[in-house]
Amino acid sequence: MDYDQSKIHQELRAKVRAFAQERVKPVAVEYDEKETFSVELTREMGQLGLFGIVVPKEYGGQGLDYMALVIAVEELAKVDGSQAGTLAAHNCLGVNPIYYYGTEEQRRKFLPSLCTGESVWAFGLTEPNAGSDALGVETTAHVSNNEWEINGKKTFISNGTSLVSGGITLMARTGERNGRGEISAILVPRSAGYEVERITGKMMWRASDTGKLFFNNIKVPESNILGEIGKGGRLMLETLDAGRLSIGAMGLGLAIGAYEESLAYANTRHQFGKPISSFQAVAFKLAEMAMKIEAARQLLYHAVWLKDNDKPFGKEAAMAKLFCSEVATFAATEGSQIHGAYGLVKGSLIERHFRDQRILHVGEGTSEILKLVIARKVGCKI
Incomplete structure (x- = not known):
């Protein structure tokens, strides 16, 4: 079966392949060696319409399907894993959760800039003691005076530390339920003031942005909950x-x-x-x-x-x-x-x-x- 033979898919494949060959390939070796995260290439990907691919146009996206997203990632990955990783993480872990689970207000507030490449968004699951044990997160969030107060740290987070990182969807423990931790997802913009540290010396994806994030009494509005409280898992x-x-x-x-x-x-x-x-x-x-x-x-x-x-x-x-x-x-x-x-x-x-x-x-x-x-x-x- 030919899954990607629509004219839209063919044109997208050709466009991304040309970008990969003409813009990414010539600098991939240098960026890999110097561990350079390229703001320029990231914004160019946004201008090409590669961010927010499945998001409707009313929120600034392209209104395409997941096949289109997969094609774009595939073509970039032929040439450079770092740029493909940036694209994949921003779309699937950054943009899409806000679109699929966000309120109308959250979508209109966060998505437009994320779909253009003006900024990228991270997904905060992994911690020093939580990874495959996804429900073992130790970062906490408690409501006080209509605000979430967040404490904890995340590590190995893609798109979390660069100058164009706009924020993170944070997985945090917000209480206990039936003897187990209650996990919720909270939208935390970079402007909230959390600290970041880029991880260097990686074997792979050396030109992508991977880092540690530190939350010390960081506060965001209570309305920044993504989806329902306790349904973050x-x-x-x-x-x-x-x-x-x-x-x-x-x-x-x-x-x-x-x-x-x-x-x-x-x-x-x-x-x-x-x-x-x-x-x-x-x-x-x-x-x-x-x-x-x-x-x-x-x-x-x-x-x-x-x-x-x-x-x-x-x-x-x-x-x-x-x-x-x-x-x-x-x-x-x-x-x-x-x-x-x-x-x-x-x-x-x-x-x-x-x-x-x-x-x-x-x-x-x-x-x-x-x-x-x-x-x-x-x-x-x-």
Whole structure:
């Protein structure tokens, strides 16, 4: 089945591919080496209409579907994981929760600037002692004088520390219910005054913004609750389900990028008087990469189709994210082998892809958690 053959999807793919080749590729090596988060490229992505892709035009978005978002992420990921990660995190974790769960007032207040690239938004789940144990957050929020007073810290937060970071959807413990922590989501703009610290020295996505956030008696209006009090856990899980589609797109795009780079290299690199693609050992690697990429594409696009058609997609999203990450690892590993020593030198696309693929097994649910999700979805008593 051709899932993305509409004229809108084709035009979007061509537009993002051109942007990736003309604007991102020439600077990707330098930004990776210097760990440069580019405000300029981020705002250009906003101007291209890549932020707020699924948000209706009345709030400043593009009014497109999730397939459009996945296509955009995939095309960027072929060239650079950092810019693709910025795009995926801002759309799926930043913009979309406000659109899907926000009040009309919240949508009109926050979404327009987030859809243009003027600012980006973060999602605050992970803490030093909370990650896969998503309901174990220790950050607290209590109401006093019609305000939320927030204390705690978050870590490994995407789009949380740069000059264009506009704020965060914070997961916080707001009370106790039936002996368990009550988790709620609260919109906390950067202007509230929390402190930030950028995380550097990363192996992957070195040109993306990842950081630690510190909340010390930070106050925001009581009306900044996103969704219902105590329903933050459900909001979070539903957000992650959709977010897994974009991480799957990153895996697919990375795998395609590694495959295309390796095929081109194999056809031009000569040994024993022949291009190395003529040797069965290399040709079979490329054939298997192509086969697995096609399988990953079909699995991911089917999951996206389910979401766009308002059908249950949680199991398929978990499968797609898990499988696409595994295919990305396979393509980056085999591609590196095809490149030989050249694939081990900084500055090559295949070397960067080899580093970037590791995060795909961690973000939006580790591979182990995804297997747990899938096992439960298929009926295992686990």
